[in-house]
Amino acid sequence: MEGTGYMKIAVALIPLLPLLGFIVTLLFGKRWGKHAHIFPVAMVTISAVLSVYGFEWAFRHQEETFVWNAFTWIAAGQFTVPWGFQVDTLTGVMLLVVGVIGMLVHYYSIGYMHGDEGYYRFFAYLNLFMFAMFVLILADSYLLLFLGWEGVGLCSYLLISFWFRKKSASQAGKKAFIVNRVGDFGFTLAMFAIFVATGTLQFTGVFEAAEKGEIAPSLMTWICLLLFTGAIGKSAQFPLHVWLPDAMEGPTPVSALIHAATMVNAGVYMVARSYPLFIQSDTAMTVVMVVGIFTSIFAAYIAITQNDIKKVIAYSTISSLGLMFVALGAGAWVAGIFYLFAHGFFKGLMFLCSGSVIHAMGGEQDMRKMGGLRKKIPITFWTMLIGALSMVGVIPFAGFWAKDEILGATFIDGYYLVWAVGLLIVLLTGIYVFRLIFLTFFGENRSDAEVQAHIHESPPVMTVPLILLSIPALGLGLLVGVPPESGWLHGFLEPVFFDLEHEPFTWIGEGGALMGVSLVLALVGIAIAWWLYMRQTDVPGRIAERVPWAYKASLNKVYMDDIYAVVPVGATLGFAGWLWTFVDAKIIDGAVNGIALLWGWIGDRLRPIQTGRVQNYALYVFGGMIALVVVLAWVWGS
């Protein structure tokens, strides 16, 4: 449907205001000093209000899709891509997540980044990120989506290496950017294939062609797999997950906004958006599910032994993203988006809380040096507890309903192995999340006396966003996800995922039993964490001694970074080094210098001719003259 007036203005302004905020703040922010946040935060606030309006529009027009082609972006012969925006219910959900969390993170950053020398730069980058993310979710073509996709990647790079004077931060930024390039390579190939097959990159055209069966099944599988490669990079799935834990070098609000709540969900969103393509390829769907479940258990295993509070949450994010892909791959599309929705809030909350903890501890991130913070920073403690319970999946928190729906879908569809692994993930999640809670907030404080004296609750500008985020982390599931399989969100997203089959959920019976199992396992996980880290605190060490290989593998992230350091990175560096020291220095420089040396050598040999005596020169002239005469005589004579 062609958009109505107000909606057009709103959709135009949603990305434009943060872009304006970015440009203006970058130009004048330095002069504003510690007031640099006012303008960009105002821009994002208006943008967030407008995105809530966009969501509300989708709410009122569930069967319609708002489409607005602002202008022709690219026109080359038969190929045209308009700068077009679309809003349907899926976009509406994403608008809500990005707008609201983005705004809250901006407010939080005012407190968290206070006094930083790059204060204005931080807000400028955050605004640029909001612009790119809005473009990504509003885009009505793969190419415009890709523009946003690369834009958020750029902002991710800029913000990870925000404290670029720190070597590890600039390295982490580079790593995120380069690893994402690998995934983007797949995405671009997928776009080429889509264009060759359908002649367009706009969603409506591509999906119509797909539904008419104009894309051959084998090509469809390749397109889906290549699209998924892009998603693997952006959403940090195995084997391209390595950048996300390192991305924690960035300021914590960045981790919350970009690396938990929004950007990393872009891969999930893109796969969900490509729903009409993926449902035609069982192979691709299976690959999505297998990669998802493997990543999820893999990351959960690593998360158990990490000591950096942000690393634990980073690995749990990878694990959660894996679960979303399991949902998509298993055909539980709505459950996947539901989990994305809930995860955005509770994981954003967890990160902001960890930022508040780090703020209180004066920059300390090692959980072994924390402890006993419950009484000292009560607001952070309670909000983080809500986030943790939601994350682990305890009834009635948001995470419970979403996670349970995914697991239920795998069981009902007959993927029993995936379901069993999923239960194991629930157990591990319970253990590592509450290991974090117990180590951080309970027991005795293990930091220096000087640090202890300075522990303080964060200012209201930081705690209020925490409280606001804890509300959806607590109640979102009850609001939109109950009863499972047919909650409000299912009806809302049905126009997008039009082909889903529904089985009515049974509280008493299979559905209820599955729910009970996952709830019990989550509680068992929490209990194990309590037993290990509150009662028998010597047991974890003994376990580590008993199975040192398992402990070390987990602590060292299953050596993925070391493998990468040898295979692709080492090989590339070696090859580049060879190109430099041999091909460039020897062959190319050798040829250039060799030619110069050759002429130098010849010149040197010719120097003695120039005696400076005029008579010698006259002799040459004379000799040349005679030679000329002889030659001419010979030519004419014959």
Added chain:
Amino acid sequence: MNALYWWLLLSFLLFCIGAFGVLARRNVILVVMSLEIMLNAVNLALVATANFRAGAKGAGTLFALFIIVLAAAEVTVGLAIVIANYRNRRTVQTDTFDELKG
């Protein structure tokens, strides 16, 4: 063999003597003198040819006259340079003039 042949042979021999002097002598004055011999060898050839070949009479003599005038001017300038050079160096030996060597 007509008479022109002998005149031209004489002219050739004079030219060679002059050229040898220009190339081989080390005294600048002698080099300039050898140059004059070369010019006069050419003059001789021109005049002889003009005398024995009908139709070329006027032109050959005229060229010879031009060359005599030019030679006079050339000697004036040349000897002036020789004297100026002698004032600087106190020598007229050509093998010492090698400042322009590469």
